[in-house]
Amino acid sequence: MGLLSSTPLEFADRWTEDDGVAVFAFTPTRPFRHIAGQHGLFAVKGGGAKPFSLASAPEDDQVVLATRLESGSRFKKALAALRPGDRVTMRGPIMKFTLDGAGDDVVFLAQGVGITPFRSLLRHISAAGLGVRSTLLHVGDGHAFKTETEQLASDARYHRDREGFAVDLKQVATNAPAATYYVSGVPQFIAEMSAALKDLGIGRKQIRKDNFRGY
Ligand SMILES: Cc1cc2nc3c(=O)[nH]c(=O)nc-3n(C[C@H](O)[C@H](O)[C@H](O)COP(=O)(O)OP(=O)(O)OC[C@H]3O[C@@H](n4cnc5c(N)ncnc54)[C@H](O)[C@@H]3O)c2cc1C
Structure with a gap:
């Protein structure tokens, strides 16, 4: 994990989808590249770090993650407490679940x-x-x-x-x-x-x- 790049993200917006899924949108504070289907390790102050798939596409301006909050874990509490402008860090993205080599x-x-x-x-x-x-x-x-x-x-x-x-x-x-x-x-x-x-x-x-x- 030490070789993964680290990108600071600024929390921008949040909304709720069906099934109680909470969606968090972040603005990268510097140019950021990823491949659709990758995931990153998100670190939230006071909550530690956990891996999440990026629900956003490389063409999107914002980085989006989506999750359920009801476990009430330390990580989820810290995520739920984010206010617009707060910083989180994403390590990665990590290459794995992409279209690379798949057919049409x-x-x-x-x-x-x-x-x-x-x-x-x-x-x-x-x-x-x-x-x-x-x-x-x-x-x-x-x-x-x-x-x-x-x-x-x-x-x-x-x-x-x-x-x-x-x-x-x-x-x-x-x-x-x-x-x-x-x-x-x-x-x-x-x-x-x-x-x-x-x-x-x-x-x-x-x-x-x-x-x-x-x-
Ligand atoms: C590659 C990858 C991609 C991922 N992408 C996503 C994603 O896009 N969205 C997403 O939501 N998650 C994703 N995850 C999982 C994510 O990293 C977290 O593990 C998950 O969201 C649970 O986090 P938590 O803090 O709520 O878990 P915790 O509350 O720490 O729970 C961890 C485990 O303990 C169990 N547990 C918790 N409390 C109790 C209790 N009191 N008694 C018994 N068991 C308990 C839970 O059921 C769970 O099985 C991904 C994981 C990986 C590896």
């Missing part, structure tokens, strides 16, 4: 707040005019960023229950056996999706994972 057909499988890197990737595909076909399947008690993601994705489906999600996943995997599959959410979801995709005949090399360890 991608499938995004998200659980809960695991939607965050897909907001970044969908905004980037659109802003850069990449001509990538994107299918989003989101399962959760609610659907943060739904209005936006359903407009941006070529095909977007939202489920509250896992049964409906599994039916759609089977249909998508049957229709897109050669696509690149991205899975984002808590470790249990990642494990379940890895097994399900394998059963559906999707090769290991076609699957990319963003494991929200810490949940």
